[in-house]
Amino acid sequence: MISESEFKVMRILWQQAPCSAKTVVSELEDSSDWKEKTIKTLLNRLLNKGIITYEKNGREYLYSPLIEQEQYQKEASKNFLSQVFDGKLSAFVSQFAKKETLSTDEIKQLKKVIKELENDQ
Amino acid sequence: MISESEFKVMRILWQQAPCSAKTVVSELEDSSDWKEKTIKTLLNRLLNKGIITYEKNGREYLYSPLIEQEQYQKEASKNFLSQVFDGKLSAFVSQFAKKETLSTDEIKQLKKVIKELENDQ
DNA sequence: CAACTAAGATTACACTTGTAATCATTTATA
DNA sequence: TATAAATGATTACAAGTGTAATCTTAGTTG
Numbered sequence: 448m449i450s451e452s453e454f455k456v457m458r459i460l461w462q463q464a465p466c467s468a469k470t471v472v473s474e475l476e477d478s479s480d481w482k483e484k485t486i487k488t489l490l491n492r493l494l495n496k497g498i499i500t501y502e503k504n505g506r507e508y509l510y511s512p513l514i515e516q517e518q519y520q521k522e523a524s525k526n527f528l529s530q531v532f533d534g535k536l537s538a539f540v541s542q543f544a545k546k547e548t549l550s551t552d553e554i555k556q557l558k559k560v561i562k563e564l565e566n567d568q
Numbered sequence: 569m570i571s572e573s574e575f576k577v578m579r580i581l582w583q584q585a586p587c588s589a590k591t592v593v594s595e596l597e598d599s600s601d602w603k604e605k606t607i608k609t610l611l612n613r614l615l616n617k618g619i620i621t622y623e624k625n626g627r628e629y630l631y632s633p634l635i636e637q638e639q640y641q642k643e644a645s646k647n648f649l650s651q652v653f654d655g656k657l658s659a660f661v662s663q664f665a666k667k668e669t670l671s672t673d674e675i676k677q678l679k680k681v682i683k684e685l686e687n688d689q
Numbered sequence: 690c691a692a693c694t695a696a697g698a699t700t701a702c703a704c705t706t707g708t709a710a711t712c713a714t715t716t717a718t719a
Numbered sequence: 720t721a722t723a724a725a726t727g728a729t730t731a732c733a734a735g736t737g738t739a740a741t742c743t744t745a746g747t748t749g
Contacts, residue, residue, distance in 0.1 A: 451651060453706090469725095481709090483709095484711095485708050485709055487709095487728095488709070491727075505716090506725085506726060507726065507727085508727075520663055521663050523648075524652070524660060524663050527652075530572065530575060531644050531648075535674070536661065536678065537678045540661065540682075541681045542645050543657060544685050549685060554685050556656075557657065557658045557661060557685070560658055560661050563665050564678070565675060571736060574736090590696090602738075604739095605738080605740065606739055609737090609738075609739070610738095611697090612698075613736090627696060627744095627746065628695090629697075
């Protein structure tokens with residue numbers, strides 16, 4: 448539903464909403480090589496898809512997400528896992544055992560997460 | 569590069585290659601509601617993209633993948649993680665701590681994987 | 690041998706996506 | 720006040736995708 452390009456816009460809105468087009472544009476002009484018009488197109492598509500909304504501020508819009516990042520991430524994760532790894536989280540994680548070299552810190556984080564998972568049982 | 573629909577075809581080829589179109593079709597007619605022509609289109613697109621190949625067997629083709637599943641999974645994983653979770657595996661995994669209820673077995677698998685990760689350090 | 694089938698190849702067509710440019714309108718400015 | 724500038728809206732256009740149908744050709748069958 449959210450395309451890859453649109454997602455980059457969403458990340459900004461998730462971080463700092465409500466947010467003017469100008470702000471989004473200036474952030475994305477740094478981190479990408481999109482033109483202003485391109486970025487505005489993406490905002491508009493997100494609007495039409497009902498994924499974000501806006502309130503007027505003078506003659507400009509202040510945009511805000513209508514779905515939470517976590518909710519979206521959760522759905523995206525489930526889709527990804529079921530599509531690529533037959534739904535098996537461990538199969539996915541073990542991909543990274545093969546030389547993808549996680550940092551010690553990431554591994555520590557992971558262990559913590561696993562422990563939480565156990566406690567929830 | 570591999571679309572979602574094409575991926576479903578790939579899964580069959582990864583499991584049982586070389587594989588005739590007829591076999592792929594009959595498997596997918598069960599698990600999806602695609603028509604035969606649709607499935608053949610997908611095979612053809614994969615061929616044109618250079619993702620699979622074939623050898624002739626009489627007048628039919630026997631298809632085989634040209635990339636390994638693991639290689640593809642690895643790439644897809646990296647893309648997914650960096651796009652949706654800023655590259656952080658633990659952020660992804662912790663999604664599942666929130667009520668996505670993994671089976672005890674999955675958690676056990678995960679722990680094993682983590683242990684391996686540690687040993688690789 | 691003529692007609693039918695079945696395989697792959699080619700064509701179809703609407704929708705999405707990437708990537709903008711132009712249009713219309715409103716506000717700021719000379 | 721006429722014009723320039725900036726906003727969002729609309730339009731553009733090629734490539735990729737989902738989802739098939741038609742075409743071509745070579746075997747199969749009556």
